[in-house]
Amino acid sequence: MALMQYKRIVIKVGSALVAPDGEGCSGKYLLTIAGFINACLQLNTEVILVSSGSVAAGKSHIGHGSGQPSISTKQAMAAVGQMQMIANWQRFFDCACSQLLITHGDLKDRRRYLNIKNTLRVLLENNIIPIINENDTVATQELKVGDNDNLAALVAMVADAEALLILSDVDGVFDADPRQVYDAKLLPEISNITPEIYQLAGGTSNSLATGGMFTKIQAADKACEQGIDTYIVNGTKANAFEHLLKKGNPGTRFVAKGNNLTAKKRWLKNTLKSEGTLLVDKGAVTALQRTGASLLPVGVQAVTGEFSKGAAITVVYVDKHKETLIAKGISQYSSQDLERIKGISSQQIETALGYCPSQEVIHRDDLVLL
Known part of the structure; x- marks a missing residue:
């Protein structure tokens, strides 16, 4: 299915795109991404945004003196940076944006899960873009999702989205590590996420990021099980969004197992x-x-x-x-x-x-x- 044929999508934007220099918010890549989101909205595709970058956005305001900030220092950075990150996104849109900060504990609790679902439903009905991030300032380790790739997959499930688009600074999944193998080939489509696919994943070299290719594949695994097509796309390349709008696939597409409506109905009926x-x-x-x-x-x-x-x-x-x-x-x-x-x-x-x-x-x- 072409991306623009989906009625509702979740777009996850990584720290490398929000704060490419590792400190403060930037419009370097977000201007193009926001243009793509606006194009989606004009085509009547609803968009929910899961944005990383609050820690990087607040880094310059909090003294840390270390390349590996402590958890409490990162939480303080997030507290400052979250406001700047939302303000940075809002300047690219004519419609209103909203902020939702959630934890894994919110998603596990049936009452709060339903409240999140209802809030998203009302926001979308009123043409407001929901911008979601993990509530890093208060989440304890046992209540954290841990990374925004997996958070985006969970949000896609809560929101009954049809597709999940994970934007990062990598082109997709390769048959070998492209940083080490010069002729590594991009895998345009993955129908079955096997242990071998996981083995193709490397880590992340960004000390302020919490994900890597492994968590992206993990998120795709979760989403595809629930009937949600998942894409990994390089958000630093403007032509990637041109491909998406022209019904192309510039990255790696993970094929959903059935459609999300079928998966949810099956879950409701049988589970x-x-x-x-x-x-x-x-x-x-x-x-x-x-x-x-x-x-x-x-x-x-x-x-x-x-x-x-x-x-x-x-x-x-x-x-x-x-x-x-x-x-x-x-x-x-x-x-x-x-x-x-x-x-x-x-x-x-x-x-x-x-x-x-x-x-x-x-x-x-x-x-x-x-």
Whole structure:
């Protein structure tokens, strides 16, 4: 599939592109990358940006006296540099940009995972570019993703993206180390990520970076398993973006296993254990089955079981004492809250609960018909 045919993509930009000199933000490469992002937006492709570079951006402001700064020093650099990095990105776009700082702990927690998903959904609906980075200033080692390549893969999964584009200062994956073998050949397409592919990966020589080719292949492995095509492209070369816009592949493409919709539906249907049941009316059944709508509270008649927000639940319909399984999905509300909002319109949720995190009980992106 050509990159421009995807409806939603995640673009990861490495430190070498944000701060090519290792200190402070630069527009040297970002101007071209931003031009590519703007072209994507004009073609109605939604873009989520995962940007490294906060540590490098803040390096000149924090005294460290070492080529290998301590963790606390890097965290201080990130605290300063994050603001500069976001401001640097914003100057290239006419539309608004937003900042999301997350940790692995946020992605592991069902409630926070769902909150991130909903936030991204609203930002994209309002034509705002989400810019995501790991929350380096507060993340402890056990709660860190560790590198933005793998973070980008996880974000692509949360966001239901169709493709992941990893931009760095390397052309892609080669059949040998191009730094040591002058005639090493670029691998334009990899259909199966084997141990041999991992062995082709080298490390990184950048003391402020946390990734290398290994983490990029690791990220591609994660994303492809979830049906997300992944590309590694050299972001320092302007003609690489021309190739992408012309439906070319200037780097290495990792072919997804199935499509992301299939992978997610399979995960929802077969992996998640249902923790409760919603009885819905005929109108809700029609909306779900015929129009691909989300499940709204007005269509819910009864709630069975105790579950929290983010739990998998089953949707059923009863006609003349015959129960029919309709769907399965991820609930935006706990069973306790659903008892209070069942049967009412979405506009009445805030009055009933005092807050309204979502107008849907189950969003259509988080629902599979049975």
